[in-house]
Amino acid sequence: MRIGSSIVLIALGAILAFAIAPGLIPYVNQTIIGYILMVVGGIGLIVSIIMASSARRTTVVRRRDGDVEEY
Template sequence: MRIGSSIALIAVGAILAFALAPGLIPFLDQVLVGYILMVVGVIGLIISIAMSNRTRRTVVERRTAPETVVERRPEV
């Protein structure tokens, strides 16, 4: 769940809980559903912000070409 979808859940939950007249949907307690959607939206928002604040750590390792070792032996 991303930040935008979390905010959308909070908005839909607030509309169901506060803006619509109670009893508009006869077989559903829309205030309770609105509160549940707002709680899920807040939890998703907290998790998505926490996940976006994590920095990705990369380790860069430089490898140089192997040094050429020249061994000189005295001529016999």
């Protein structure tokens, strides 16, 4: 799950929880489903930000004598 899909889940959850009148979908508590989608989207957003910030970065140094080093 990436940042964009996490934001979409948060937005859909907010729409279900706050914008749609309760009882529109029979036998489904859409407020609870909206809260669940917002929590899952929030967790996905946090995880994707952590994964993006901890991505491995390498620096390649080429010396004049032909050696190559990676850090």
